Amino acid sequence: MVAPQLPLPAFFSLARSLGISSVEIRNDLPGLPILDGTPPAAVRAFAEEAGVAILSINALQKFNHWSPERAAEAEALADYAAACGAGALVLVAANDGTGLDRSERVANATQALAGLSPILSARRLTGLIECLGFAACSLSLKSEAVAAIAAANGQGAFRLVHDTFHHRLAGEAQLFPQETGLIHISGVDDPAVAFTDMRDSHRVLVGPRDRLDNLGQIAALRAAGCRALLSLEPFAEELRTLADPAKAIGQSIDFVSDALEERAA
Template identity: 35%
Template sequence: MAIALDRFCINRKIAPNLTIEQFFQVVKKCGLNKVELRNDMPSGKITDDLSAEQVNALAQKYGMEIITINALGRFNLGAERAQVLANAEAMLKEAQAIHCQALVLCPHCSADDSRSDEQKQQETLQALSALAPLFQQYGVTGLVEPLGFGISSLRSSLLTQSLIHDAAAPYKLVVDTFHHHLDEVDQAAFDRQMAMESIGLVHLSGVEDDRPAANLTDEERIMLTPTDRLKSKQQVDNLERLGYRGLYSFEPFSSVLASWSEADIEREIKQSIALLQG
């Protein structure tokens, strides 16, 4: 059974040169109504120079639901706990103001991170516990996204699921097909242990570059193609087989996206959806 269109979402990373209104227009042209906004766009702001009221008016005009803001970075770095809490509160206030449902949390990624694996896990758990009251206060869901890079302080989706459970707070997990590939996860263990109800969102991208997985970066992330080395379609088929019925969000990162026109973006979205539904 084909995945329904209302389960697809578009991350604003696909449209670095479009205004929020232009982005909403393209998404609507694709027959979709769910988007993710970001805090790492050229403007450096989640809503560019628009007020919350202006964003809400545009969302209503084009029928858009703002699913997440990406992302609260370095959330699990204990040495920056006070700053993380301050950043989280500022982002949660903005999320609440634009009726955004969730905020994505990304771990610290640095080759200079000298913490032991045990310390990284401990500080991740401590951060989840410390942040939980803020998410509850603002009525926003926390989505924890492990990053598969070798320098990431939280790579494993199964470990993330375990830490969320230990934090005893209603966080959800983000499974990203790029990072799932980089983490070289034990697929049998994932299929056996991953609870589909613990997944709040799945990020999708594709890679055609043939370098080893350990050498891949965000720059290689494009939309889905039949020769995708991440096998994102197969990952999606497997999640569906396991019972996942949540949202899929397209999140390409390559700098080539800056040269895409609105027509290019619309074409790439439609082709990727057709590939998944085929």
């Protein structure tokens, strides 16, 4: 999402030009792999030519609404992930206002993880569970995901995504650093929008005006021993028309890196 206007080879080259050796790709961008039908072998070749590793594919949507159709979708996406060289598949909880009852939330996720475990393990993939902080999400707290992992005996197969935007919106205090396998970062600069009204369209690159306390969240995770990689996940439309995306992305990376070094000093 940091530069979806770029063809995939150009995106991989952009990453390398910024000194980044691991990237996350998506399956929901029209006109780009995976939706455009590009075979996974081609994606693997693009990545190898650029010298980058594909960390994960983002994402299997509504993973916790398990059904034969969802299982088939998971198998197809897991096949693609394995064939293109990805190491993980992000699993996003349903965000459509269904499955919200407290009695359903962990039970539905547990059923899904039990079904996903053999699919992912057969392809040597890790499942990265992403909880969304929106009120309409059926799995908004990472504590619920941790409970589902335990109930499904999936400690070896699944890890958490700590998304700084969704963590702030969910209002969850616990960080679960040891269970975290990936950190999504994005900022919200708009001073007028209330936290309850924040949406993906408000998410920009992390900078000095960020209201989500990205630096505090990342620093706390690091201090607790979490070494998960950071993946930039801004969605704001203004980022799609940048004349020089490399400059903006590089500035954000430098801001985060320098600020974290200052905190650790």
